[in-house]
Structures are given as structure tokens and as C-alpha cells.
Amino acid sequence: MSTADALIARAARHSGRWLVLLAFTALAGAAAELLLPMALGRALDALTGTPVSGAAPNASVPAAVVFVAWLVALVVACDVLGVLASGVSGAEAAQWLRRRVTARVLAAGTTTTRRFTTGDLVTRAGVNVEEAARGPEAVVTAASLVIPSAGSVVALVLIDPLLGATLTAGLLVVLGVVRAFMHKTTVAASGYQEAQAEIAARLVGALAGARTIIAAGTQDQEVHRVLAPLPRLREHGLSLWRLHARAGVQAAVVIPLLETAVLAVGGLRLAGGHLSMGELLASARYAVLGAGLGSAVGYAGRLARARSAARRIDRLLAEPALPYGSRRPAEGRGRLELRRVSVRVNGSPLLSDVDLVVPGGCCVAVVGRSGSGKSSLAAVAGRLLDPDVGSVLLDGVPLPQIGREHLRRAIGYAFERPVLLGATLGDAIGFGLPPERRDGTSPGNGLPSSGGIGPGWRSAAGRVRAASQAACADAFIRLMPGGYGTPLSGAPMSGGQVQRVGLARAFAQAERVLILDDAMSSLDTVTERQVSRALTGSLAGRTRLIVTHRVATAARADQVVWLDGGRVRAHGTHESLWNDPDYRAVFQGAS
Incomplete structure (x- = not known):
């Protein structure tokens, strides 16, 4: 584990109980989403007269419908609590990181200010801390997406091994897209953050010399000087958007094809008498649920920016604090x-x-x-x-x-x-x-x-x-x-x-x-x-x-x-x- 990843892990430990709540709601929501397709399939079979678990069709209809309603309510509740826990846990992580950065900058004293400009320090303690603080939430949420996808593969294998194999092949393609996207996004995010810091450093210097700039009448020249890194910032920003767009298009192509492939195989199995209508409905829902791994692209981008920001923060935290001893000055007059x-x-x-x-x-x-x-x-x-x-x-x-x-x-x-x-x-x-x-x-x-x-x-x-x-x-x-x-x-x-x-x-x-x-x-x-x-x-x-x-x-x-x-x-x-x-x-x- 790199030092930047270790820093994000420590921020996660200092996110308080809200990150635990986020993990719990993510797991509970994923479990409910996994059960929902099967519950819908059983409810459909009950409504169409197919026996459910050996019980009479009419007796199982109310129970199946109520179970579906409870699962839907659980998914909604987990989503609401997850949004709240995500925001609060990120704020707790940012608070811990900002306290630590501020303490280290002040403890290191003039050594830090000699190595980093004021604008760069402000950027690291401000924007970069906020981005790094989103890392724990991105990890938890991205991990929670793996559970429905993996569970969907298992469920389809239990319904029909051929369906499980079809979904697995498609998910491997999606994982390749996410992995390539995350690596390229980390590089582009690092350049974007460096350009941000350079503009901030120049702006702080210009503000400190505002009276001189006004007296000399050089406002226009200073605007150009401060914003000189702007084309580089724009290029890195466009690179980030291109990466997001490319990954989004790839996911948009792969995911419908994946869902269509699962439905096509399921239709053939239904025609051959190997699946019931309820099982086909469940298979379709599991295909959609498994394909939800494609939404990990957004969280992968957030995690990439968090890792890049954590590297910048870690370089600042690596500055040694001025150590002190425990002795009192000896008696004297200040020699x-x-x-x-x-x-x-x-x-x-x-x-x-x-x-x-x-x-x-x-x-x-x-x-x-x-x-x-x-x-x-x-x-x-x-x-x-x-x-x-x-x-x-x-x-x-x-x-x-x-x-x-x-x-x-x-x-x-x-x-x-x-x-x-x-x-x-x-x-x-x-x-x-x-x-x-x-x-x-x-x-x-x-x-x-x-x-x-x-x-x-x-x-x-x-x-x-x-x-x-x-x-x-x-x-x-x-x-x-x-x-x-x-x-x-x-x-x-x-x-x-x-x-x-x-x-x-x-x-x-x-x-x-x-x-x-x-x-x-x-x-x-x-x-x-x-x-x-x-x-x-x-x-x-x-x-x-x-x-x-x-x-x-x-x-x-x-x-x-x-x-x-x-x-x-x-x-x-x-x-x-x-x-x-x-x-x-x-x-x-x-x-």
C-alpha cells in the first residue's frame, strides 16, 4: 500500500461511526437489491399460478407481494441513510485531514514555507483535503457495487449456469474499462491539481502586492501572469472530461449488450422449457443489477482524484516537525x-x-x-x-x-x-x-x-x-x-x-x-x-x-x-x- 493510500485508510478510520453506517446501509441495500429480483420472480409465478415453495398459489400471493414491498422500502431507506452518512463521513474525514495538515505546517514552521508557496499550501489544505476526504466514501460505495454484481453472477448460476457464464464474461469487460479509466484519471487529476496550486500561488502573491500593482498600473499584465497556467489547467480538465466521456460511452455500449445477451440466452432457455417466466424475469433483473458495476466508473474517478490529492497532502505531511526536548533552560540571564x-x-x-x-x-x-x-x-x-x-x-x-x-x-x-x-x-x-x-x-x-x-x-x-x-x-x-x-x-x-x-x-x-x-x-x-x-x-x-x-x-x-x-x-x-x-x-x- 502506498503512503497516499495509507493516508486515505487513516482518514477512513477517523470518519467516525458515519462511515460504519454508510458501509452497513451499502451492504443492507445490496442484499435487498439481490433479493428483490428473486422476490419479484416468485411473486410473478404466484400470480400466474405457478406453485411457490410447494404452497398453494392463492396462499402465497399476499406473502410474496408484502415481501417485495418490504424489500423496496428497505432499498429506499438504505439509499436515504447512505446519502446522509456519505456527506457526514466525508466532513469528518476532511476535518481530521485539515487539522493534521494545519498542525504539521505550523509545527514545521519556516521550513515548510521555504519549500511550499502560500498559495500551494492553501490549495493542499483546502481543495486537496476535500478531494482526499471523499476517498473513503468512494471506496465503500464502489465496494458495495461489487456485492450485487457478484451476487447476481451467483444467482444466475443457480438459476442456469449458462446465464451466469454470460454475465461473467460481460463483467470482465466492464472491469477492464474501469481499471484503465482509473489509471489514466489519476495521472490527469495530478496535473490538474498542480496547475490549480500554481494559479493559487500566483494569485496570493498578486494580492499581497495589490497596492504596488495598482500604483504601477499593471493590472492587465498581472492578470495574464496569474492565469498563465490556465491553458494547462484547461488541458488537464478536458483530459478528465474526455476520459469520463470515453469510459461512459464504453460502459453505455457494453452494458446494454450485456443485458441483451443475458435476455437472449434466457429467452432461448425459456423456449426450451428450462426456465419459468418468473425465473426469466429474475434473470433480467439480475442482469441489470450485475451490469450496475458500470456505474463504478464515476466512483473510480472520484477515488483517482482522491488518491492524487492524498499524494500531494502526503508530501506536505512528510515535512519533519521541529522536535523539542523536555528540559528547562538552565539558570541564567539569557546567554x-x-x-x-x-x-x-x-x-x-x-x-x-x-x-x-x-x-x-x-x-x-x-x-x-x-x-x-x-x-x-x-x-x-x-x-x-x-x-x-x-x-x-x-x-x-x-x-x-x-x-x-x-x-x-x-x-x-x-x-x-x-x-x-x-x-x-x-x-x-x-x-x-x-x-x-x-x-x-x-x-x-x-x-x-x-x-x-x-x-x-x-x-x-x-x-x-x-x-x-x-x-x-x-x-x-x-x-x-x-x-x-x-x-x-x-x-x-x-x-x-x-x-x-x-x-x-x-x-x-x-x-x-x-x-x-x-x-x-x-x-x-x-x-x-x-x-x-x-x-x-x-x-x-x-x-x-x-x-x-x-x-x-x-x-x-x-x-x-x-x-x-x-x-x-x-x-x-x-x-x-x-x-x-x-x-x-x-x-x-x-x-
Whole structure:
């Protein structure tokens, strides 16, 4: 069994009791359909005066008719319940798959986003999950079609072996059609889904740059660029329709011929006195029931698309999640050590043999030209990304050995373009904080009246307010209609205000190390100076690693690390490095 088929099997196990109900109704309906032709034949024989099971004709007529009515009612009930169970079981399977895909994408972190575009990830977690979730239902329904067909062969053999042989020969032809159709459909569906993902990836990129596109007046060019894979999508789509049409035509030709052949043989056997009228009627019904295997073409197509989608999902699930240990960080002030750290992406080096020690409580600025590896250094320092070579330690403990909760409480991040998560502004700043701190204080027990976000501020609400004050965000948040309770969707903010909220989130979370990845680039000079005072004041007890392009920020840091081509070119105080003209050139054009 392939990994994609195994994934569909696991989705089936997580479909809940509804898939079991679907299987039960499919089996019960198939059994009722198998009994119905024989029951109709016996009822016809009873009505025409042919003895049924040795009983008098008149006595067996009511029982035969009632039995037929019960079977018809059972078939209808099974169809109704089957439709309901099919929909709910598919929804349950999709929910399980979507949870698993989302969890793996977030657990793998930046590794996944480097390998897959955002649009591709959305397509796999959306359309592909829905298609794969239909796989279990397609398997159960297709399998249920085999039962009437196989049962029809057995029933015809019992009625007349020649009829059974005729039906068997026709069903073998139908199975050949279904098998060829499924193989070709899987290939075409894979190409269709890949083209879908490419269009989605281009569209997401265009939406992210919508302002630039409008400003440049390039809407028409972008439409052509986004829809460039459309001819390929159309071709794969037409290929799928052609395959369906060809298989449908083949089934439409084979099935009537099969039914005609069974009826012709049955007529000859009736003329020879080997069959009764009731048996001929039953044979005709069994021929139709057996030929129902031709409808498996539709379910085979659904299963083929499900398998193709499951392959795409499986490739995503194969991405390794970032593993965590169980240790707590050792006692310390946030000493960071990078030992011969190297990072490569698609074979290109981003960092090479970086050795760096950031003393606990020290403020270190990381500078360098674009592409020098600053963001990669910030990523490995807080374990958003594991280095390909080397190790990173926090207070003497390798980061992979520290438990996730302990590591994420110890290190806080702020980014150049923060994404705000949560329902309100207060939620966005406190995102990731536990609802209660160590002294049991819960949010809502009161807010601090003055600055400082050290260990004394235990409540989450207190940390949120104090962090906002340090990030110079408290003043404009108070002016919002609902203050900290203002919904994010109703809080219009400038780029600098969004960046301040992102800084506040990092300040509230970090207990030992604060990493700012160009997180003050959108702040005006006055605000940047105020935030810098907080970094050297109320936040001075934490280790601060600040990626910056601003000379003033580098000048305020205790130490500066100068990166060039993914390597540490020099480190020291800003004053000592300023004598190097190449160092001064790093800040040309920066404020």
C-alpha cells in the first residue's frame, strides 16, 4: 500500500461511526437489491399460478407481494441513510485531514514555507483535503457495487449456469474499462491539481502586492501572469472530461449488450422449457443489477482524484516537525552561543561557520547589507529554524533539548512586518501568553499603573499593558473605541503602529531573550528613540539581539556584529567599527 493510500485508510478510520453506517446501509441495500429480483420472480409465478415453495398459489400471493414491498422500502431507506452518512463521513474525514495538515505546517514552521508557496499550501489544505476526504466514501460505495454484481453472477448460476457464464464474461469487460479509466484519471487529476496550486500561488502573491500593482498600473499584465497556467489547467480538465466521456460511452455500449445477451440466452432457455417466466424475469433483473458495476466508473474517478490529492497532502505531511526536548533552560540571564552555525536553502549558503557569544543581559546589534544573513541569524538564534551545521545554546543548554513551552516563554520575537493574531488588540499583544501567571493571577485582576515588565508583573493583562507602554503603543490603543478590547478588524493602524503592537507582543512574551528582526524600521525617529530607551531601561535585564539598518540603533547597542556574505566579518563596539569605511558604507542611505 502506498503512503497516499495509507493516508486515505487513516482518514477512513477517523470518519467516525458515519462511515460504519454508510458501509452497513451499502451492504443492507445490496442484499435487498439481490433479493428483490428473486422476490419479484416468485411473486410473478404466484400470480400466474405457478406453485411457490410447494404452497398453494392463492396462499402465497399476499406473502410474496408484502415481501417485495418490504424489500423496496428497505432499498429506499438504505439509499436515504447512505446519502446522509456519505456527506457526514466525508466532513469528518476532511476535518481530521485539515487539522493534521494545519498542525504539521505550523509545527514545521519556516521550513515548510521555504519549500511550499502560500498559495500551494492553501490549495493542499483546502481543495486537496476535500478531494482526499471523499476517498473513503468512494471506496465503500464502489465496494458495495461489487456485492450485487457478484451476487447476481451467483444467482444466475443457480438459476442456469449458462446465464451466469454470460454475465461473467460481460463483467470482465466492464472491469477492464474501469481499471484503465482509473489509471489514466489519476495521472490527469495530478496535473490538474498542480496547475490549480500554481494559479493559487500566483494569485496570493498578486494580492499581497495589490497596492504596488495598482500604483504601477499593471493590472492587465498581472492578470495574464496569474492565469498563465490556465491553458494547462484547461488541458488537464478536458483530459478528465474526455476520459469520463470515453469510459461512459464504453460502459453505455457494453452494458446494454450485456443485458441483451443475458435476455437472449434466457429467452432461448425459456423456449426450451428450462426456465419459468418468473425465473426469466429474475434473470433480467439480475442482469441489470450485475451490469450496475458500470456505474463504478464515476466512483473510480472520484477515488483517482482522491488518491492524487492524498499524494500531494502526503508530501506536505512528510515535512519533519521541529522536535523539542523536555528540559528547562538552565539558570541564567539569557546567554546565547552560536557554535559554527551554517544554514543553507536550496544549496545556497545563508550563514557559514558563524561563531558568536551574546552575554546574558547584553544588547547586540546585528548589521550588514541586504542578503548578508541577518534574518537567518535571528531565526536560528531563537530556533525558528535549525541550522544545517552547528548548534545554538541558551544558558548552556542546546535549544533542541529545551521544551517548546519553556523555549517560547524564554525567547520573544518581533518582526519587520508583524502579523497580528487574535480577536482584539489586547489578544494580539498577549498572543501566546498563558491565561494565568505563576502566582495564579488571571487577566482582569487589574493593570499596572506604571512602567516595568519584569518578573513582578505576573498577570497576563498586566504584562500586556506594561509591554504596550514600553513599545509606545499604549497611548494610541487607549484612543481606540474599545481600547485594548477593540477588534483587530475595527482598528485602523499605520505601518508604524502595527510594528509597535508587534514589539509589544514580543516584550510581553520574552523572559530571557528578545530578538528584533528589523522590527523598528517603520518607526519615526522620536518613537524609535523612546523604544530604544525602553530597551536599555525596563528591558535591560534581558538579552537583546537587534537586527537593524539604523546607525543610531547600532550606536546605542553594547556590541555590534557585522555580517558580510553570511559570515561574521567583525564584532565590537560601534565606535571601534566606525573607523572602517566599509562598515560606514553599510549605513549609507539609512537613518
